[in-house]
Amino acid sequence: MLKSKKFVAVACIILTLAVCIIGCNKKKKSRRSTLPDSSIYSSENFTDIMLDSTLVNNFFGSFSAEDTVKQEVKEFYARRAYQSAWFNKNGMNHAAQNFYSQLKNYEYDFADSSLRNVEMDNLLASAENDEKDFMKRNVEVQRLELLLTTTFFNYAIKAYGGITKNPLDLEWFIPRKKKNYQSLLDSLVSLDKGEKVREPVNQYYIRLKDKLRIYRNIEKKGGWPKIITAKKQLAVGDRDSSILLAKQNLFLTGDFKLRDTSMTFTDSLKSAVMRFQRRMGLKDNGSIDVATLKEMNQPVEYRIKQIMLNMERLRWVPEELEKDHLLINVPEYILHVFENGKQVWAMNVVVGKTASQTTIFKGNLSQLVLNPYWNIPPSIIRNEILPQLKRGTGYLSRNNMEVLSGNKVIDPSSVDWGAYSKNVPYTIRQRPGRNNSLGKMKFLFPNSFNIYLHDTPSKGHFADSKRAFSHGCIRLSDPKKLALYLLRNNAEWTPDKVDELLKTDNEKFIKISPPLAVYIVYFTAWVDSKGEINFRNDLYGLDAKLSAEIFGQ
CATH class of the missing domain: 1.10.101.10 (PGBD-like superfamily/PGBD)
Known part of the structure; x- marks a missing residue:
């Protein structure tokens, strides 16, 4: 009988251990995504005030939030093992006040009170008035904790993410990167007193935001x-x-x-x-x-709107651009050259007309072409050249052009040009030479928009204050300067060798290695390298289009 009882006891122990192991494995499997991220958190990060998943879930029964915000909040606490972000046993940490100040600044700068929460305001005031007494009221501490976190994600998505509309629908083809708001809140709640709050935006956004506050102050005083x-x-x-x-x-x-x-x-x-x-x-x-x-x-209100529209565009721009890059701001008609993160020089450019806009996108400049052929776009052939050819082929010889069928040059008089009204099944190109529409050089960065930088034989427009005259490509006022800059580390292509080749009409492709990032952007308000705010007119009506999305007008 004693042996039997002993056997039963041992069996029970084994069974209990087995159930625990299975249960632990199941629990581990189902809670994998809720474990704290050891790459961000360590035991020193954790506070001594705990929440639980039920409390977080129940919070959204009494507080309305978008599903994306709910998910951010739940993920944030799961990664922290449900430990408080804004409180410890001594009271509220410095991050709460840092964030609250940031929130109030946003409300003032953007004249936007949509993130204001009276309950959170009252609880914060109560916590500041008598912190020891407030910390005894556990329900209110937890409520304020979750209000701060939820408001943070609402704020971050609005202030740094911008509108949800696809930028492609707003003629902006520079890839938009997703921002990591989890990492942003991680860094915020770990700040010490007096430390600056990091913003997931680029330097241009921060500079423009400083100017927005100045213009708000002018507005408050009557403009x-x-x-x-x-x-x-x-x-x-x-x-x-x-x-x-x-x-x-x-x-x-x-x-x-x-x-x-x-x-x-x-x-x-x-x-x-x-x-x-x-x-x-x-x-x-x-x-x-x-x-x-x-x-x-x-009026100052007009300038404020311009600033806000361009801050929206800057939310779409990466936090850090490549250290070396070219930046062409279309409404400014300027190409800026950046090296090691600083502008080293700039030049005037001519951009596309309103009817043939220069596309806003990013590319990588990979080839320089000396003495280029100009392969004439189908739209120009159809709208400008074909009417001339219907009157005779002398137009081609006068403009040093030739016709190709496939890769073979053919006699243009052998073609019945009157048979075509829209699509012309031939390639027309202009031979290299000083009168070539691309001048003596072009700069290629492969893209689906058929946009590139190039020289031009027509130098007259570069002194104009408004320079939108091209068919979409970008004409450079000093292309040779850019060519020599790109080749400055290429021992084979010395300035003398470049000059010798430019004296001929022989086309030559030169690889640029490594490729150089090119940003073609559209900003009608920005702060320049001297710290001065600049404004430009809405050349292509893109401000008006964006304004309709943001302001409804």
Whole structure:
């Protein structure tokens, strides 16, 4: 009997162990995704205040949130093993106040109160008023904990993710990277007092946000005065009551540094006007002409909207661009060359007309072509060349062009051009030479838009303040400078060798290694390397299109 009891006891122990092992394995399998991430958290990160999964799930029964936000919150606490992010046994940590300040700044900067939560405000005030007493009220501590975390993800998605509409529908073809809000909150809750909150945005966004706050302050104080004058131009030496308004206007924008209440157009005012004109992309002649007056009279609310629209675009741009890259801002008509993260030089460019817009995308410049052929796009053949050919083929010889059937050059007079109205089954190209529409060089970065950089025999437009004249490709004011820059580390292609080849009409492809990133962007408001905010007109109407998505107008 004793042996039998002993056997039963041993069997029970074995059975219990087996059940535990099976149960543990099942539990381990089902909770795999909820284990803390050891690459981010260590035992030192954990606090002594715990939540549980039921509490987190039940919270969303009384607090409405998008499914994506719910998922972020649940994942965040699962990775922390359900330990508090905002509290420890001593009270609320510095991260809570850091985030709350960040939230209030966002509300002010963007005039957006949609993230405001009265319950969270009251609980935070209570915690700050008597922290020891508040910490005794466990239900309120847990409630505030979850309100802070949920509000953070709502804020992060809105402030850093931007609108959900596909940028491709807004003519923006630069790939948009998904942001890691989990990592962002990890870093926020681990900050010590006084440490700066990291934002998952690029430097251009941060610079523009600083200017947004300045313009908000101007708006709160009533904006700047509108300048009313019957004169078509105000210049040095003129006296007019509108000149005083101009001084007040430019003082508020930071262009005019003096508190001058006279009605005389001074040399100091001329300098201020020139600075303003440069920021607007106007000819800096120093006089208040019609174009300058129009820009000065744009209300502060208009400028704020421009800033916000471009901050939205900057949310789509990677946090870090390649250290070496080219950046062409279409509304600015400028190509910027960056090396080791800093701009080293820039040049004027001509971009596509409104009817043949330059596409916004990213590519990798991989080839330089000296003495290029110009393979004429089908749209230009159809709309511009075909009507000429129907009157005779002399147009081709006058423009140094040839016709190809496949890879074979053929006699253009053997083709019945009158038989075609839309699709022409031949290739037409312009031979290399100084009158070639691509000039003496082009720069290739493979893309589906057939966009590239190139020289041009027509140099007249580069001094214009508005330079949208091309069929979509980008003309360079100093292509040789860019070519030599790209070849500066290529011992084979010295400046002398490049010059020798350019004297001929022999086409030559040169590989650029490593390829150089090229960003073609569309910003109508940005802060330049000197810290000055620039504005440009909405060349292609893309601001208006984006505004309809953001502001509904």
